[in-house]
Amino acid sequence: MSQEILLETGTNEFEILEFFITSQTTENSPSGMNSFGINVAKVVEVIENPGLEITYDNVNPCFMGVISLRGSILPILDLSKWLKIPRKKSKNEIIIVTEFSKQTAGFLVSGVVEIHRLDWTQVESPDKLVSSSKENCVVGIVQIEDKIIQLLDLEYMISDLTGVQIEAKSNSFVSDDTYRALIADDSKLIREMLRNSLEEANFEVREFTNGLDCWNYLNQQISETSDSLQPTPELADIIITDIEMPQMDGFTLTKKIKQHDRLKKLPVLLYSSIITEELYHKGLSVGADEQMSKPDLHKIPLTAHLLIKKYANKII
Incomplete structure (x- = not known):
């Protein structure tokens, strides 16, 4: 048709x-x-x-x-x-x-x-x-x-x-360094679960209920940075975002970040309840660095740590 x-x-x-x-x-x-x-x-x-x-x-x-x-x-x-x-x-x-x-x-x-x-x-x-x-x-x-x-x-x-509660499985990973993570998800339940899991792993967390609020925050922080040539502002170490969200979805948020000269080096981790093969390829097409399904959210702290280290070119 x-x-x-x-x-x-x-x-x-x-x-x-x-x-x-x-x-x-x-x-x-x-x-x-x-x-x-x-x-x-x-x-x-x-x-x-x-x-x-x-x-x-x-x-x-x-x-x-x-x-x-x-x-x-x-x-x-x-x-x-x-x-x-x-x-x-x-x-x-x-x-x-x-x-x-x-x-x-x-x-x-x-x-x-x-x-x-x-x-x-x-x-x-x-x-x-x-x-x-x-x-x-x-x-x-x-x-x-x-x-x-x-x-x-x-x-x-x-x-x-x-009666099967959505909750993070036991997370034994704790980072030696403190990292800053921005998370975007419209589900209060998932945001709370992610925040608790990341904070236990030595992450500082800022939450957003949709991709647009996260994008506006990033732009606001950039506008307040005096050095316009600075490639990666000191505002976050990683973006962790759901795909389905009101106002702006995770694909669009990722695409905007990866097309921005001063944000493109920020690692982005996408997750969703529907990471099919087709959606996985869509995530790759917008520049997502890693993609996970919601049942694997307990693995996010370690995965985020590895992505940050990869971007910093450090030996793990």
């Missing part, structure tokens, strides 16, 4: 699959449609619900059971239960099959709408736009025409629904 153009890396564009959950408080009350979005890169396929129903003897009320899909066992979760939305049942419900952070799961929803191509600058912070009960699972808000679409943090959901 002529409009099916591959997304160019570093242009700050991404695609979401819009889906909805139809809500109805009582049998006779009017129904409403709640719109959500998920990054297309995390979607494996969309299938019809084979007839799974909630069984109330389950330990977790969101867990609907498992189905066999292409020879693999797929756990199915009722997204409406976790979001506390009274879902109106229908005959044509859909399961969105996802894969990220080395996990595969299916989410039951009322239906899917279409795929939207967006710019990360269109994504607003959910801070005061969603209830406190959803603040950890909604990472961004997008308005398309007169519709508000909430972008969901499925990593947090999987952690909460399965």
